Amino acid sequence: MKARVHVMLKNGVLDPQGEAVRHALGAMGFDQVEGVRQGKVIDLELAEGATEADVTEMCEKLLANTVIERFEIELI
C-alpha cells in the first residue's frame, strides 16, 4: 500500500514562499493568479497491514507540525 500525504500551511499562516511565487507569476503576465499556497507532498510505501490511523499518527508526530500545518492523507 502507498499513502500520499499532503502538508499545507494552515489558512491564516503567512506563506512567504507562495507569495513570492504569486509575485513571479504576476510579473510573467499571469494576471489571473490571485493567490498561491505552497506545500509538500510526501509519499510513503507501507508494509501490509498498515492503516490510515498509522499514517495519521505519523503525520501528527512528525510529518506535519500541527501548530502551523494541516495534512491530508490519500491512500493509493
Added chain:
Amino acid sequence: MRAAVIVFPGSNCDRDLAVAFEQAGFSVDMVWHKDAALPDRVDIVGVPGGFSYGDYLRCGAIAAQSPICKALAAHTERGGYAVGICNGFQVLTETGILPGALLRNAGLKYICRTVGLKVETSDSAFTEGYNAGDVIDIPIAHHDGNYFANDETLALLKDQDRIAFTYAENPNGSRDDIAGILSHNRRVLGMMPHPERAADSGHGGTDGTALFRALAGVLAPA
C-alpha cells in the same frame, strides 16, 4: 555548575555556546544526539544553533525525535533549566517544550546581522542581568526565524510575562516582534538571536555576557 551542550549532526554553534558557558563559570559536557541520557547533575542544557539534520522536513523536526531530546524533555519536565538558541529554539518548539513555531522569514532571505533586542522581562534566570526595556545588540543569523503562535497562545505568553525579548525593528515577520520566549515555569528560554556570539570582546560586542552571568548567579551552589 554543570552545563550540557547537545551536538546534532549539523550543529555549528555548539562550541561557541560551550565557551560562553565556560566563561561564566560552568563546566561543560558536550552530549551527542544519539545519547539517551544527559550527564548526572546537569544544571542547564544548551541546545545550540546550526542546521540539525540539514533542516530536513522542517527546521528542528528530526532533531526533536532524537534520543537526547527525549532526555531533554524529561529534564525540563522535572523543572530543569534549558536554553535553545536559533536552531535550538526551533528544536524546543518542535519538541513541544515551548509553544509556537518558527516559519520562513517573511522577506524570504537569510538574515545575518546584529540587531537591537528589547528585554521585555527581567523576571527570569536568563534575563535578570538586564533591566526590562533595555535594548541590547545581539547578532541574528537565520532563514526561519519568523515566530508564529495562534492568538490564544500569544495572549497567554503576554499574560504570563513570558516574552523574554522582542526585536526593536522586526527583521523577519515574527508575530508581535517576538525574538525569545520563556516556558511556563520560566526555566526554559528559546530565542532566535545569538547571545553566545556577543559574549567575548573579540566578537565586537558583549551584550550577551549578562545572560550567561545571570544564569551562573542563579545556578551557583549555595
